Amino acid sequence: MSARTDYRHWALSAPALVLFTTFLLAPLIMTLVLSFRHFDFYGGIDDSVSLASYAEVLGDWYFYEIFGRTFAIALATTVLCVLIGAPASYFLNRMRPGFRSVMILIILGPLLISVVVRTLGWAIILGNRGVINTFLMDLGVIEAPIKMMYTSGGIVLALVHVMVPYMVLAVWAALQRQDPATEAAAESLGASPLTIFRRIVLPQAMPGVLSGSLIVFSLSASAFATPAILGGRRVKVVATSVYDEFMNTLNWPLGAAIAILLMVSIVVVMVAWNRLVEARFGRSYA
Amino acid sequence: MAFLELNALTKRFGPVTAVDRISFNVEQGSFVSLLGPSGCGKTTTLQMIAGFENVTSGKITLNGRDLAGVPARHRGLGIVFQSYALFMHMTTAENVSFGLEMRGVPGAERKIRVARALDLVHLSHLSDRYPRTMSGGQRQRVALARALVIEPELLLLDEPLSNLDAKLREEMQLELRRIQREAGVTTLMVTHDQAEALALSDRVVVLEKGQVQQEAAPFDVYETPHTAFVSSFIGKSNTLPATLVSGDASGSIVECAGVRLQAGATPLAAGPVQIAIRPERIEVVDDGAVLTGKVSERVFLGNQWLLTVATPVGNLLVLRRNAGRSEADIGDTVGLAFRRVDLRILASSEAAA
Amino acid sequence: MRRNGPFAIGFMALFALFMLAPIIVVLGVSVTPTGYLEFPPSGLSLRWFRAILDNPDFIDAAINSLKLGVVSATLATLVAVPAAMAIDRRRFHGREALLAFFMSPLMVPTVVLGIAFLRFLTLIGFNGTFSGLAVCHAIIVTPFVLRLVLASLSGLDRAVEKAAVALGASDWTVFRRITMPSILSGIIGGWVLAFITSFDEVTVTIFIVNPSTTTLPVRLFSHIAQTTDPLVASVSAVAILFTVAVMLLVDRIYGLDRLLIGEGAK
Numbered sequence: 001m002s003a004r005t006d007y008r009h010w011a012l013s014a015p016a017l018v019l020f021t022t023f024l025l026a027p028l029i030m031t032l033v034l035s036f037r038h039f040d041f042y043g044g045i046d047d048s049v050s051l052a053s054y055a056e057v058l059g060d061w062y063f064y065e066i067f068g069r070t071f072a073i074a075l076a077t078t079v080l081c082v083l084i085g086a087p088a089s090y091f092l093n094r095m096r097p098g099f100r101s102v103m104i105l106i107i108l109g110p111l112l113i114s115v116v117v118r119t120l121g122w123a124i125i126l127g128n129r130g131v132i133n134t135f136l137m138d139l140g141v142i143e144a145p146i147k148m149m150y151t152s153g154g155i156v157l158a159l160v161h162v163m164v165p166y167m168v169l170a171v172w173a174a175l176q177r178q179d180p181a182t183e184a185a186a187e188s189l190g191a192s193p194l195t196i197f198r199r200i201v202l203p204q205a206m207p208g209v210l211s212g213s214l215i216v217f218s219l220s221a222s223a224f225a226t227p228a229i230l231g232g233r234r235v236k237v238v239a240t241s242v243y244d245e246f247m248n249t250l251n252w253p254l255g256a257a258i259a260i261l262l263m264v265s266i267v268v269v270m271v272a273w274n275r276l277v278e279a280r281f282g283r284s285y286a
Numbered sequence: 287m288a289f290l291e292l293n294a295l296t297k298r299f300g301p302v303t304a305v306d307r308i309s310f311n312v313e314q315g316s317f318v319s320l321l322g323p324s325g326c327g328k329t330t331t332l333q334m335i336a337g338f339e340n341v342t343s344g345k346i347t348l349n350g351r352d353l354a355g356v357p358a359r360h361r362g363l364g365i366v367f368q369s370y371a372l373f374m375h376m377t378t379a380e381n382v383s384f385g386l387e388m389r390g391v392p393g394a395e396r397k398i399r400v401a402r403a404l405d406l407v408h409l410s411h412l413s414d415r416y417p418r419t420m421s422g423g424q425r426q427r428v429a430l431a432r433a434l435v436i437e438p439e440l441l442l443l444d445e446p447l448s449n450l451d452a453k454l455r456e457e458m459q460l461e462l463r464r465i466q467r468e469a470g471v472t473t474l475m476v477t478h479d480q481a482e483a484l485a486l487s488d489r490v491v492v493l494e495k496g497q498v499q500q501e502a503a504p505f506d507v508y509e510t511p512h513t514a515f516v517s518s519f520i521g522k523s524n525t526l527p528a529t530l531v532s533g534d535a536s537g538s539i540v541e542c543a544g545v546r547l548q549a550g551a552t553p554l555a556a557g558p559v560q561i562a563i564r565p566e567r568i569e570v571v572d573d574g575a576v577l578t579g580k581v582s583e584r585v586f587l588g589n590q591w592l593l594t595v596a597t598p599v600g601n602l603l604v605l606r607r608n609a610g611r612s613e614a615d616i617g618d619t620v621g622l623a624f625r626r627v628d629l630r631i632l633a634s635s636e637a638a639a
Numbered sequence: 640m641r642r643n644g645p646f647a648i649g650f651m652a653l654f655a656l657f658m659l660a661p662i663i664v665v666l667g668v669s670v671t672p673t674g675y676l677e678f679p680p681s682g683l684s685l686r687w688f689r690a691i692l693d694n695p696d697f698i699d700a701a702i703n704s705l706k707l708g709v710v711s712a713t714l715a716t717l718v719a720v721p722a723a724m725a726i727d728r729r730r731f732h733g734r735e736a737l738l739a740f741f742m743s744p745l746m747v748p749t750v751v752l753g754i755a756f757l758r759f760l761t762l763i764g765f766n767g768t769f770s771g772l773a774v775c776h777a778i779i780v781t782p783f784v785l786r787l788v789l790a791s792l793s794g795l796d797r798a799v800e801k802a803a804v805a806l807g808a809s810d811w812t813v814f815r816r817i818t819m820p821s822i823l824s825g826i827i828g829g830w831v832l833a834f835i836t837s838f839d840e841v842t843v844t845i846f847i848v849n850p851s852t853t854t855l856p857v858r859l860f861s862h863i864a865q866t867t868d869p870l871v872a873s874v875s876a877v878a879i880l881f882t883v884a885v886m887l888l889v890d891r892i893y894g895l896d897r898l899l900i901g902e903g904a905k
Contacts (some may be wrong), residue, residue: 012725016718016741016781024744024752024778027759031751034758088654101896106655108899109661112882114839116856117875120863124668124872129671131664131678150876161661169900181371184660185340186855187358189364189385189436199384203375207821222748224842225856229863239750239842246754246846259751266748 034254038175045252053257063241063258067265073152073227074220077159081216084160085167086209090201092168093175111165119229120285122158123149126230143221158226164217167212175201175210210277217273238262287350289314289424289472289551290335290440295344297330297496304330306496307344312440313488317466317473317484318547322493323519328476331493335474337361349439364433364471368445370425372417378404378428380584389596403435406421406465423454430462434469441466443475447482480520484508492516514632524568524602528561530554530631537626542599547576549629560632565605566593567628570614575621577602581614595620646740662879669876671869687873697874700858701806704838707769707854712774712784712833714718718777719784720826724814726785727792742782752779760847767849783836784829787898791819791825828893835885 005180038050057063125131126148133145148154224239245255288311297305305327312318322327337358346353385394404410409426449453472620484504492499500512511517528542533552540549581598591606591613756775767773780848803817841856
């Protein structure tokens with residue numbers, strides 16, 4: 001690198017930097033400001049600074065319920081993604097290359113298909129006259145349809161479908177970094193297959209499981225399309241209530257406050273999770 | 287009965303025979319190297335002994351016990367993997383302790399034995415470190431300690447030094463031999479590095495294309511190679527096609543490019559053969575030259591000179607000790623001489639290896 | 640390497656079924672001859688595909704989505720490639736922060752991005768316009784291009800560029816003749832991933848479209864919210880087939896594994 005001061009890297013980054021500062025940073029700051037504006041149904045938004053929107057959210061059980069449901073759905077989705085995604089990545093790693101390529105396509109391909117389309121598929125499967133209920137009623141197993149649409153369970157199921165590829169990617173990346181000879185080494189030292197999985201494979205896959213959990217949790221907590229389609233107006237989550245405030249009630253400051261609180265609570269959960277992980281695994285993975 | 291016996295051990299992958307009726311013995315407490323180029327079947331052989339690869343046919347006997355059907359985890363062998371295969375999420379001590387845990391050794395005894403093993407490899411001060419923070423040489427020692435702590439009947443080393451740089455490799459060669467002697471463990475090492483095999487082993491088994499070419503002490507492998515492959519693979523060698531005119535136990539006569547030369551003893555019958563001579567066994571002389579030739583290349587190696595001399599029988603490499611004097615230069619005509627026993631006769635069927 | 644046992648194979652088969660189920664169902668429903676959603680379909684009919692032609696708003700939305708994908712992916716590529724060069728090639732103060740800033744659209748919840756763009760575009764009078772949409776989409780998809788270009792840059796031997804400089808090439812020539820051809824597959828892969836991401840985007844888009852600029856996913860979303868007829872399935876089926884075609888194309892140019900998994904895991 002030359003001795004003279006060289007600013008070419010700033011010149012190269014300038015287009016992106018201008019674009020991002022103008023159209024990302026400025027809007028985000030304006031949204032933060034918006035959440036502190038006063039709103040009234042007749043005068044609209046005025047320029048006074050007010051905590052009214054935050055007070056409204058934090059003072060209403062209705063919103064606690066929505067936030068609670070959102071995080072419960074995100075947590076359940078995360079747990080299921082770990083339970084499905086972690087073993088799947090392990091088995092994927094042990095598949096023959098040909099089968100593995102096909103399986104990767106099946107697992108990751110849906111990432112490239114719109115969430116709306118995939119959720120439509122789940123709506124058709126889970127509906128009262130959907131694939132599962134029709135099948136079970138034709139068999140005579142059930143008399144009346146099981147309610148799966150417009151339930152949190154249905155949302156979780158569809159969200160797992162949307163999120164599990166991210167978990168597989170994260171865990172698989174961790175397994176790839178692992179030296180395959182470690183399993184043979186443990187075996188030669190007398191470890192049984194179960195011991196090898198528990199003591200050797202799982203701990204080495206853990207960083208992947210943990211980072212995958214972070215991605216899945218934060219994406220699930222802010223998911224919009226899937227809960228909107230499968231939950232409708234009956235099962236509201238934070239993202240759909242933000243949408244309602246903006247597009248139906250037109251109380252933008254309140255919507256902005258809800259969105260900011262969602263972002264803050266996701267960050268809090270992520271930081272706490274990171275702390276926990278670092279305390280537990282920091283030594284070996286730092 | 288030898289401690290480890292391999293009897294006509296064979297491994298086929300589909301139509302490919304990777305290991306072809308290999309038989310050799312390893313005596314208790316000795317250090318044996320399985321030497322050969324990549325793809326010669328040495329690693330497959332090691333994998334079969336370790337129990338990670340199924341045996342197509344043949345037999346492996348360890349201490350009188352047939353290993354057929356014994357799963358890897360019940361064989362009780364110590365293995366040092368080429369990549370070391372350390373458990374990255376465990377400290378040095380935890381890595382070493384793992385095999386003892388699997389054997390249900392109680393905690394107190396485990397501690398003592400781990401400490402003793404780490405002491406043996408001079409790593410006691412790093413027992414709480416994670417592999418990620420250690421150098422290649424240190425990781426290698428952890429891998430050794432982990433394999434040795436379970437007091438295995440047999441220690442298997444898979445290219446143990448190939449991941450180290452040249453200087454460290456030389457140091458670790460000496461270390462490896464010391465540790466092996468101190469632990470007194472029977473050791474089988476797989477390597478493609480002939481210098482490593484010669485330096486470390488009591489006996490060397492040279493493999494090529496899945497077959498044993500020669501099994502002997504390092505000195506004998508170097509001095510009396512049985513085949514042209516062994517001759518060229520181990521050390522440098524001038525190998526030339528020739529015709530055996532006559533020969534018996536006292537010596538022989540060969541004809542090479544129209545030149546008659548006196549050579550060492552051979553059991554072979556007259557006919558086409560290969561002759562081989564080591565560059566360091568050819569002397570540059572003023573009188574009594576067997577061959578004369580012109581120096582066509584000259585390379586200075588520090589302690590030695592490497593000359594290429596064009597002679598009537600072909601180009602010969604000649605290695606000369608650097609005695610501090612100037613050496614014959616390119617274009618000079620020199621006389622070459624060698625003892626007849628140093629000109630070895632090899633069967634020609636193994637030609638061009 | 641050990642192979643999987645029967646439990647693992649069963650697990651993977653069920654998992655594959657789970658991943659494919661909604662897609663199979665949508666494709667199945669789309670060929671139904673009946674007027675309602677039924678699976679498995681009682682017959683084979685292109686009735687609902689013909690119905691798309693009678694619904695020009697779906698076709699308009701699809702054209703909008705295509706245009707939006709092309710424009711935003713191109714814009715994102717134009718800003719991301721030089722930024723990636725700066726971030727990969729040079730060590731400067733603020734480099735990490737810059738990278739984090741450019742990757743941040745992946746971190747901010749999409750619903751927050753949606754309202755932020757809505758607020759901003761409304762204030763500058765661009766809400767609902769195509770150009771407003773395109774710029775917002777470009778920001779959302781820039782991280783995807785950046786990540787793939789950075790991955791191919793890190794796989795490039797720096798000595799090759801130095802060799803070109805030693806042979807007398809200027810900076811621009813080095814980029815055009817040496818660097819660019821080596822990372823071209825990464826740039827193309829990034830562009831395609833950006834295009835698909837923009838094409839599929841719904842959460843941000845739904846805040847900032849108006850009826851004339853609406854995109855296919857948003858149009859589908861609103862349609863599903865009102866009625867459920869096999870028309871949404873046939874439109875979705877077309878979208879799925881389109882995605883599969885793009886995937887096959889990507890597989891030829893870049894390798895689908897690399898696109899989905901990233902350069903690191905080979």
